[in-house]
Amino acid sequence: MNTAERLARLRERLREQELDAIVITHPSNRFWLSGFTGEDIPPNESAGHLVISHSATIVVTSRLNSVLAQQEAIGFEVFDRERDFARGDALVLQEMGVRRVGFEDRAILYRDVQVLRETLGPAVELIAVGTLVDDLRARKTPDELERIRQAQAVTDAAFQAVLAELRPGLSERAVALRLEQALVEFGADGIAFPIAVASGPHGALPHYRPTQRRLSTGEPIVIDMGAIVAGYCADLTRTVWIGQPDQQLERIFSIVLAALEAAEAGIRPGMTGREADALARQVIAEAGYGDAFTHSLGHGVGVRVHEAPALSPASDQILEPGHVVTIEPGIYVPGWGGVRIEDLAVVRESGIEVLTRTPKRIDLAGS
Amino acid sequence: MNTAERLARLRERLREQELDAIVITHPSNRFWLSGFTGEDIPPNESAGHLVISHSATIVVTSRLNSVLAQQEAIGFEVFDRERDFARGDALVLQEMGVRRVGFEDRAILYRDVQVLRETLGPAVELIAVGTLVDDLRARKTPDELERIRQAQAVTDAAFQAVLAELRPGLSERAVALRLEQALVEFGADGIAFPIAVASGPHGALPHYRPTQRRLSTGEPIVIDMGAIVAGYCADLTRTVWIGQPDQQLERIFSIVLAALEAAEAGIRPGMTGREADALARQVIAEAGYGDAFTHSLGHGVGVRVHEAPALSPASDQILEPGHVVTIEPGIYVPGWGGVRIEDLAVVRESGIEVLTRTPKRIDLAGS
Secondary structure (H helix, E strand, C coil), X not given: CCXXXXXXXXXXXXXXXXCCXXXXXXXXXXXXXXXXXXXXXXXXXXXXXXXXXXXXEEEECCHHHHHHHHHHCCCCEEECCCCCHHHHHHHHHHHHCCCEEEECCCCCEHHHHHHHHHHHCCCCEEEXXXXXXXXXXXXXXXXXXXXXXXXXXXXXXXXXXHHCCXXXXXXXXXXXHHHHHHHHHCCCCEECCCCXXXXXXXXXXXXXXXXXXXXXCCCCEEEEECEEECCEEXXXXXXXXXXXXXXXXXXXXXXXXXXXHXXXXXXXXCCEHHHHHHHHHHHHHHCCCHHHCCXXXXXXXXXXXXXXXXXXXXXXXXXXXXXXXXXXXXXXXCCCEEEECEEEEEEECCEEEECCCCCCCCEECCC | CCHHHHHHHHHHHHHHCCCCEEEEXXXXXXXXXXXXXXXXXXXXXXXXXXXXXXXXXXXXXXXXXXXXXXXXXCCCEEECCCCCHHHHHHHHHHHHCCCEEEECCCCCEHHHHHHHHHHHCXXXXXXXXXXXXXXXXXXXXXXXXXXXXXXXXXXXXXXXHHHCXXXXXXXXXXXXXXXXXXXHHCCCCEECCCCEEEEHHHHHCCCCCCCCCECCCCCCEEEEECEEECCEECCEEEEEEECCCCHHHHHHHHHHHHHHHHHHHHCCCCCEHHHHHHHHHHHHHHCCCHHHCCCCCEEECCCCCCEEEEECXXXXXXXXXXXXXXXXXXXXXXXXXEEECEEEEEEECCEEEECCCCCCCCEECCC
């Protein structure tokens, strides 16, 4: 991973905001800037923080994680002499003699900022930087794009391999486990998020966790999954059925598919996330299901499966070439189920390039 | 889940601290108080907050999660009319007309407290309550203990089933996946944390994630795993080997086992976490491996796999009957590997009751 270039981009931003240093607490930003893969146990057991000034790069971590940090965070010093990382950050910052320090207010615990304040005293100014680093991650380099492409290829391959095994009577959970196994067999380092297999009425809850419910013929089965390859995520949703779909499923599926196609045909760099979202939302609203599309159209994907930019009715973010986003309209009918179709795409100069290779409509034989 | 009793205990504490209401942001506390299982995407995509006053119980969540919240959080109103949960909390609190509001400073983002402050204005006082709710969870009821016992029984059964399948040449990742599958087969609802299978030198990194490395004979293989059953976690570590262990493995294993036995024989209610930790640490230090026991002896287990009380050199927490804790000494030698043995136990009036049924020493046939 070319962290030198990333650090240079970060330091440019620090200079613009007249910051002497920054404390990084967002786990994905930590990985993106350092390569350190230590795992947090949310909400309050962090694997480590980074402290980055114009001349120094330090991982503040526990003894437990210091060997891993030394191996992975090339070019970083490892500071593991304090159990409380916020206090460790403060000690490191004091030694640097810095005055203006940025912190990630949307990814740091309230008490950690209190500890920084109390330890550093009034001579050091703490500045909330919001999503400064998250935003740096949005536009992907060719190297990052290649990893995402690989992660999506693994996801497509694993999904299609398991499709052939779907039978009425299999439990949602058995299917989810089989999908996870297939992801690993096809080369995933892990899963980007817990795999969702939501059959029949369960599909009305967009992120339902798989249960012991068994698949039946004719009902919608929503499957949402993604591999991680070399630190980068993929994201795929398809809604499938075994045997004959009923009329409602046919109708809703065709509306969602039309919404997806409208978005894929219409998205351009320079649009806001709101405008992109509206392309699909309008199709669904015109078909009379506006209230049933209960989430946003999509989100950025990279080292984190949800990142900038947001394609949502509330998003002012401007789409740029190099952004990688999901496009995933859905319709959810309580008591009946749901249909969601999700592609992963990269924004190009003149539109989007869809990375997903799995067919949108899949009719599985009923016996 | 008897949330009525839990809410009564929480309100008693609110009264003691003269709080009119509390905002709950810790996901485990949210589940424990409401039964809502919505899942967060850390660090900043929460599935919802709770606002609890002396007369009202409210889930503040997104439209995406509101159906699930309505089904699961019995007796709670669901407020899903604001995308920003901190702003939603503030609107709900304003309507309540409260003056003094507690918040979980160790489980809330800095910017969420800023939003609460800005929206509520100076008339409402915000009080950091630290781990007030986490501490309420530490002492388990008989019903909770039964669930933990079940989760541990499932974990023991799955571990022993897969042991019989271990062979040189299997990858760490294949073993981890098989263990996860076995947990589900034996009745787990899910895993309490990502399963660790660390073979040979990988065992020196206490929480290493399984890789494509293949098992060999004679080397230590550290396996750390736990089921979730009905919302409650188990936790089990064993270090096993295939064929003949070398002399270093024999020696280190016997030291760790002696440390475990000393702790299990010596732990009593009324001790501090520090005193409990010292029982094992002393055995390891006297054998010359003090620096190689790089983590604390144990931690509480419940709806979260790491919770109060901490058994560590820094812990002043007093052990009480009804606490459920891990006891897990370990020795880690960089380049060689590690040995950790972990039992789960409940603190009783006169000592501890070990819940783990898996044998401590397991010699697997080499061919």
